[in-house]
Amino acid sequence: MSCILSHANGQANPQAPPAPTTGTSSSPPPREEHWEAQNFHSPTGNSEGDLSHFTRDFQQPEFDYPLDFSWDHPWPKPPIVPGESERLEILRGFDIMDTPSEDVFDIICDLASNALKSPIAAVSLLDEDREWFKASVGLAQNEVPRSVSFCAHAIMSKEPMVVMDTLLDKRFAKNPLVTGAAKIRFYAGAPICTPSGHLLGTVFVFDTQPRNTCDIATLEKLSNVAMKNLEDRKNAVAAPLDNAAAVEVVESDEQQAEAPKRVAEPLRGSGIGIANQVVAQPVAGASQDLVAANAGDGQVTAGPKMETMLMDLLCRTTETQQQLATQQGAMFHTLGQHTADIDKLATAMARMEAKLDAMAE
Structure with a gap:
């Protein structure tokens, strides 16, 4: 570890035991x-x-x-x-x-x-x-x-x-x-x-x-908290990528709706399925974040009052992630509803085109 410290201009404690010499070994590169x-x-x-x-x-x-x-x-x-x-x-x-x-x-x-x-x-x-x-x-x-x-x-x-x-x-x-x-x-x-x-x-x-x-027990608890937050951070970064893939599927359906004669049957019912997939992912993520926060609260039950309060604050930092997950859930739920509407419109257009073809014959 380096010690280019915040107090770099200070002097070492005069009561500290003297450091040993390094002998005649070679100097560093x-x-x-x-x-x-x-x-x-x-x-x-x-x-x-x-x-x-x-x-x-x-x-x-x-x-x-x-x-x-x-x-x-x-x-x-x-x-x-x-x-x-x-x-x-x-x-x-x-x-x-x-x-x-x-x-x-x-x-x-x-x-x-x-x-x-x-x-x-x-x-x-x-x-x-x-x-x-x-x-x-x-x-x-x-x-x-x-x-x-x-x-x-x-x-x-x-x-x-x-x-x-x-x-x-x-x-x-x-x-x-x-x-x-x-x-x-x-x-x-x-x-x-x-x-x-x-x-x-x-x-x-x-x-x-x-x-x-x-008191090594405190460090062990904090290292567990650090690992949990690394995982939460990784999952939070990965969630938008997963959702982006779902959006690509929805956009593909919208493009297909422009040619209803070719895609009327494949579209039937697909909007609901996509909506369910899109909505389910953020909700699951929010649940995991909530469980993680509660688990963190349970880990800190002892120690001075100030440390307990600080650890409480630490565990609540995941609330922002929960809010983001909730917002994503609402956004993709709306997107799923729009997809269902597009599906209905495509079906209606297909029926209208079929009637026009019948009249032309």
């Missing part, structure tokens, strides 16, 4: 060296508040994947998850990368930062060679190279990853985010997992002080 020089800064302050309410203790993490140090940097290469190409394909199917900020993901970041008393939080998605932040608190840029990403390690498991002291973890002890001006000493991240089991990214927090305990 020019491109990464330039990136590090511009982007590694530290916030003016670290976490605030008493951590005594955190109830879950952690030891230094264990991991079951090999570390590869066969490059020019003193920290290991970012690991590659099994089935990486399929994971990337699924990620790109959400069409989320490089999109503008959205309130729901901003709220997730605020909740993570406040709940874990951390100055830095983000909703991150891991692409082939970068980690991109859909939303963030305490970060002034929207992506970092995957080569320095903590979350590249976090998505190696479906379980949350907590690093109480980065200086004691060989994966990160020499990472420039730890040894540089950012002085990251604590990381906690919960993976954003699709129903198919693919890990797209994380909801995570950073701090400049090591810790002994961590």
Whole structure:
């Protein structure tokens, strides 16, 4: 993760333990060296508040994947998850990368930062060679190279990853985010997992002080909320495409109505069928959105009053999607009625033409 932070001009906390030296290892290539020089800064302050309410203790993490140090940097290469190409394909199917900020993901970041008393939080998605932040608190840029990403390690498991002291973890002890001006000493991240089991990214927090305990349950809930909103967003984008296909069918029927002699029989009854199909799709989508909102409400039953209120607000962000779905339903219901009227008109014209033909004979 990068720490080109909002407080970039501040100094690191003087009480933070000193970072270790990186030895005599080779310096990074020019491109990464330039990136590090511009982007590694530290916030003016670290976490605030008493951590005594955190109830879950952690030891230094264990991991079951090999570390590869066969490059020019003193920290290991970012690991590659099994089935990486399929994971990337699924990620790109959400069409989320490089999109503008959205309130729901901003709220997730605020909740993570406040709940874990951390100055830095983000909703991150891991692409082939970068980690991109859909939303963030305490970060002034929207992506970092995957080569320095903590979350590249976090998505190696479906379980949350907590690093109480980065200086004691060989994966990160020499990472420039730890040894540089950012002085990251604590990381906690919960993976954003699709129903198919693919890990797209994380909801995570950073701090400049090591810790002994961590309330990881909140991050797990927020990562589930992030995944649900990614799915809702994808469905909302896909719905107009499905409806556009239905409109094409209706337009085709209208063109056929201009030649009633050829299409009178095929048109009979088709308008009602099309109307039912068009109306059913938005109604189904609205039901799914409503269920998603209620499910989100049910997930948050504990915690401070303010956090509960914020989570309530987060779950209600889907109301706009429900309203849009309702509007689409009304529009396509009207369109279906017009189609039925066209069907009746075509039938009447066909009968009239048949009578004219009979009179001509």
